[in-house]
Amino acid sequence: MLTIGELSRATGVKIPTIRYYEQMGLMAVAERSGGNQRRYESHDRERLSFIKHARDLGFTIEAIRELLELSAHPDRPCVDADEIAVRQLQAVRNKIAKLRLLEKELDRMTSRNHDDQVKHCYVLQSLANHDMCVSEHQRP
Amino acid sequence: MLTIGELSRATGVKIPTIRYYEQMGLMAVAERSGGNQRRYESHDRERLSFIKHARDLGFTIEAIRELLELSAHPDRPCVDADEIAVRQLQAVRNKIAKLRLLEKELDRMTSRNHDDQVKHCYVLQSLANHDMCVSEHQRP
DNA sequence: ATAATAGCTATAGATACTGGAGGAACAGAT
DNA sequence: ATCTGTTCCTCCAGTATCTATAGCTATTAT
Structure with missing residues (x-):
């Protein structure tokens, strides 16, 4: 106990x-x-x-609930559990792809920042102006 | 208007x-x-x-508040804005690294899943048993 | 004038926890 | 048996970032 x-x-x-x-x-x-x-x-x-x-x-509570349900019924096909895991894998890959784009842009923003006044600050300019982006990006 | x-x-x-x-x-x-x-x-x-x-x-509301504050005072040094961006870049790189580990494990879980009964399901076995992990992983 | 669209406030819900207040229970030392 | 320190209990509120709903009002087009 x-x-x-x-x-x-x-x-x-x-x-x-x-x-x-x-x-x-x-x-x-x-x-x-x-x-x-x-x-x-x-x-x-x-x-x-x-x-x-x-x-x-990274499984949500809801997905875990489903998985626990599945494991309580060992005679049902495994396909469902597999599908949940595949969904999760795809979500993870999506997140990675988006974060790579963000990484690229943030890196560009910071590595050029050798001025020392806000009025010439590349970070703030980049954020003010979407046209400077390397790529379309979305909420990570 | x-x-x-x-x-x-x-x-x-x-x-x-x-x-x-x-x-x-x-x-x-x-x-x-x-x-x-x-x-x-x-x-x-x-x-x-x-x-x-x-x-x-991926900037938080708080970080954005700081950035907006900074851009309202164009005579202050740019270092602060740069620091916020660098912090953000590091956070993004951390997330990417963690997600890569998750990707590896999920991929391993799903690609081996050729059985068709839950009782032999690799996905569920993997989740039940941390010893099968390729690596230590944390909350993404 | 009427109908359709768009706006308002206030409140609650989603997600997955985390922390604190105020008090009760348990384990070990005396 | 009592004291002390740790652990546990419930209940409630808060985190972050929105999103959605209900019930009502304003604006616009015909």
Whole structure:
């Protein structure tokens, strides 16, 4: 039996976050001690590790809920889980592509900045004038 | 004179977002028509374009506030604006590096997924077991 | 004059947590 | 048995950046 603090240390998930996951229905409602404190078993630790791992990979709570649903029904085809992961992979690749463009522009902005007055500041000029962009860019 | 809708179409910033920026003090409190509707001039459009551009580059509202402050005082040294941009560039490079690790792992997860039952699903196994990771990864 | 479009305010919701206040429980030392 | 220090509880508020809805009013075109 683990206390919430032990579970937190074991998984690297902060205590309020664990309670939040319980509230959101990602973690089962925990058993309680006589004094109303949460007590966990090792399968709770595994489930929470799964959740943390998926969050670290950028899966949303909703996607994780789907994945947990899937893993609870081991006879259903794996295609669904795969599809979620593929979607995630595409999102990650999109983000990388956009961030590369931003990197290019920021690099250009800063590396030219050898003047020392704001009125000649390349950073501010670049931001004021979209025409100077190397490329179309969007919210990252 | 532009209405809020025209300003929105001219800059690509949604109407509620423009009002939000006014509330946050990024945009000046707009003049009003007789019927209490906001009216804008071309300098408002330029300022909003600056804000949108900076947001697209990932600057926070706070950083943008600083940049707008700086550009209002053209005699101060440019170093501060440069520093904000450099900070932003570093953050972007960090994000890219982390996302590359995630990409690697997600790719590995999905490309091996040729089984068709959840109980053998590589995606779910990977998420359940951190030991299978190629690398340490963190929240993106 | 009427209808369609666009605007107003105020409030709530989305996302995924994080932190604090105020108090109760537990573990170990005396 | 009591004291002390740590950990836990609930509830509420706040973060950042919008987005959306409801209910109402203004403007524009015909």
